[in-house]
Amino acid sequence: MAASSAAPSPGLAVNLLGGMEVRADGRRLELPASRKTRALLGYLLVTGSPQRRDRLCELLWDVPDDPRGALRWSLTKLRPLLNRDDVERLAADRERVEVVGDDVDVDLRRVQACADDPGAGFDDLAAAWRAADNALLDDCDLPNQPAFGAWLERERQALAQLRASLAQRLALDFDTAADEALAWAGRWLDDQPFDPDAARALVATTRRAKGANEARRRSDDLEVAFRDAGLTVPEWSEPETPRNPLSDRPSADPPRPRQTVRFVRADDGVSLAWASVGREDAPPLVKAANWLTHLELDWEAPIWSPLYRDLAATHRLVRYDGRGCGLSDWKAPEINFETFVSDLEAVVDAAGLDRFPLLGISQGASVSIEYAARHPERVSHLILFGGYPAGWRHTASPDEVREREAVMVLTEAGWGRADPSYRRIFSSTFMPDATLAELDWFDEFQRRTTSPRNAVRFLQAFSELDVRHRLKAVKAPTLVIHSRGDRRIPLATGRELAADIPMAEFVGLDSNNHLLIGREPAAADFVAAVRRFIAET
Secondary structure, rough: OOOOOOOOOEEEEEEEEEEEEEEEEEHEOOOOEEEHHHHHHHHHHHOOOOEHHHHHHHHHOOOOOOOOHHHHHHHHHHHHHOOOOOOOEEOOOOEEEEEEOOEEEEEEHHHHHHHOOOOEEEEEEEEHHHHHHHOHHHHHOOOOOOOHHHHHHHHHHHHHHHHHHHHHHHHOOOOOOOOHHHHHHHHHHHOOOOOOHHHHHHHHHHHHHHOOHHHHHHHHHHHHHHEEEEEEEEOOOOOOOOEEEEHHOOOOHHHHHHEEEEEEOOOOEEEEEEEEOOOOOEEEEEOOOOOOOOHHHHHHHHOOOHHHHHHHHEEEEEEOOOOOOOOOOOOOOOOOOHHHHHHHHHHHHOOOOOOEEEEEEOOOHHHHHHHHHHOOOOOOEEEEEOOOOHHHHHHOOHHHHHHHHHHHHHHHHHHOOOOOOHHHHHHHOOOOOOOHHHHHHHHHHHHOOOOHHHHHHHHHHHHHEEOOOHHHHHHOEEEEEEEOOOOOOOOOHHHHHHOOOOOOOOEEEEOOOOOOOOOOOOHHHHHHHHHHHOOOO
């Protein structure tokens, strides 16, 4: 089914949503019998960029076999399928493989284009949703290839996010019949069951379609689901004329910013997920990755989602999942400080930003310092929160080193367990003032965001970073913000950081938390300090 009313361009039409299909001049072509060959084609079309041969071999073939030979064989099967009418669409050299050509019409790309079009009509959005309601590469699962399986699962999660954004617009942006608006709100909540905005929209549209009593029953059910998940229950309101579910949102809880998730390849082939929220014409603000993020789950967070909402209200907020966590590749060959910096470089370039304010939180502050020192022409403002210039391997006593190494052993042993006691080692020091529900949420969030092995790799990389020699090289106006009662990175570290960066401004926050909780007054103070600094400097 077409994703929009736009007619496919001449050449090849490829469906990746549902069972794979390739058509030429409206005629369905016979696909290769090999599932791995079809998976290879799907991977090349979804990524849409040149792929190294060794990366493709790792994804799709086992090492004891002949991966390079198998790749060559698969390419021989794809060439007659793609290279038709004297047009060479499969480009392959000794190092890389790519599907090229403006005449390759891919249904997934049309769905994405429709979702990104603010002027798209109801029928086009509905058709795009129906196309997205099919599994991506439905017949290309490879149970014995875990790296490909992990990639495919992340892409399917991104598709679910895209589908939810389409349902959101269909539920809220059009003057449709009450029953139809209710159906779209239900589909939105199906894909994002703990999105407060989706829950409020469902209650509001239920009130329109079925009356106040049914809306009350619906809100009661949703409250139970949110409480069982350890999340804050949304507040409901009953305006006199609830025509637009947006009006049901309490004034203290602004609408969720519309997010666009994209992917970019790092220098070593790792796929990095990045997102832009806020108006495209708003001034940019880039946030460097820090300890464990997830572009989708972040919006369910009682911790930092209010900060992101506030920042996205006045800026185009660009953020990304670091390699090894979230929607980015978990199977990363290297996780170290240099890759942290080069990944930030790749995301900024993909976002098309020339000059921008840069926000670094916790170890993301060190990454931001290094980026600012390397690229002074691109960083207009540098904002560091809870930062430190050197990992504990450079500063800890022998006893502290033994203690921290023991924590890493415990982390690898217990990270993936349902019992949160191992992960609570971090959450309790990150947020000593958090409620039990907030700690439970963060414990589960950490478990879902990365693997036990990667958690240890992160801790090792953080322990070794050192940018003390780069502080004097920072040219951008710099704001250092630190919680006065921070129990993970002491206030003294923040003060020293501000003292060592030329002309840096320092702001202390009245909080004990290393990661600010959205409900605490310090969170609003943080946003206000950032806005003032960018506006005045």
